[in-house]
Amino acid sequence: MLGNRYQDQDCALARALEVIGERWTLLIVRDAFYGVRRFNDLQAHLDVPKAVLSDRLSGLVEDGVLERRPDPEHRGRHLYELTAAGRDLWPVLHALLSWGARHGSSNSRAFTHAACGTPLDDAGHCTDCDVTPGPHDVLSAPRPGRGRLRDDPVARVLRAPRRLLEPLETS
Amino acid sequence: MLGNRYQDQDCALARALEVIGERWTLLIVRDAFYGVRRFNDLQAHLDVPKAVLSDRLSGLVEDGVLERRPDPEHRGRHLYELTAAGRDLWPVLHALLSWGARHGSSNSRAFTHAACGTPLDDAGHCTDCDVTPGPHDVLSAPRPGRGRLRDDPVARVLRAPRRLLEPLETS
């Protein structure tokens, strides 16, 4: 969805959708929470046309959701990482994931509080500790159920439980 | 954003975005929470092309987010109202509104717990009562600050504080 402007809507929702409302954008942010940082990994995991991925990454950097920095291990490459504003999108992402799991086909990943292992409720709250952990303290694991999964380098790494935001290596 | 399919993404987020990820869709859902129920009111408040509005409403009905029923007062017209699944989108909407208010220009509407008048935190939680009220128990009021607002029949009604989901009349 470009034509990403909702200029006459005087509303914070419209502002938010101008940043993360385009096609693919939230899936890119989701992958950033899963620790994906490289252009090629995103492309392989999302099957998005490179031109679109390039456009979306530029937009997210410009809007302060991602930061692009040179890859210290490879000259001429970049790493894309969530900024503080990007990490603040965790409640949005978790709410959407919960809704999708409740009202669509329910399988996906499960999220637990890393400190105690309790599954988060729909608001992202740990009922055991009575805190709402930030993404750094959330553990994400694939639910067992289902076959027919993707088979790209990123998907293979994600078959193990991982903390959110932990950099993901595919090399 | 049609081309609303993310068929190879085995993820509840992708499922959710197939339902509410298209351009205009979440703004329509927002208006439904504000009590807007008629085609024309939506069109006037959103400035969306009628063809697109018609398409989105059909999609939302088909996906079980809205219910379309005949308007008892006017033969041949319809009312669109949130289903239970649609009302479950409140946490998503609130999270997005909070994020947009925090990281964009901050003005919009404020949401308070109707029972006690306490503003909701970013997770939609009332810290005073220690509950997370559903949309029925949330009061929505315009923040004073700012001028240059819209001037359509829906916007005029929304200048008063209102409970979410309370049917909005423009006649």
Place this chain on the structure above:
DNA sequence: CGTATGAGTTCGATGACCGAACCTGGATCG
């Protein structure tokens, strides 16, 4: 009867999205 209004549908033009091909610059291989 004539006009207005709600709720759409149809239509041509514009612009976003798509996949494939191409480009660039550093790393690796023989």
Place this chain on the structure above:
DNA sequence: CGATCCAGGTTCGGTCATCGAACTCATACG
């Protein structure tokens, strides 16, 4: 040293979604 490879893009032509304006059709209004 030259050939190849790969990450990370950009360019290109075709398709499909979106746009605003015009049109339809049924009811309500005077």
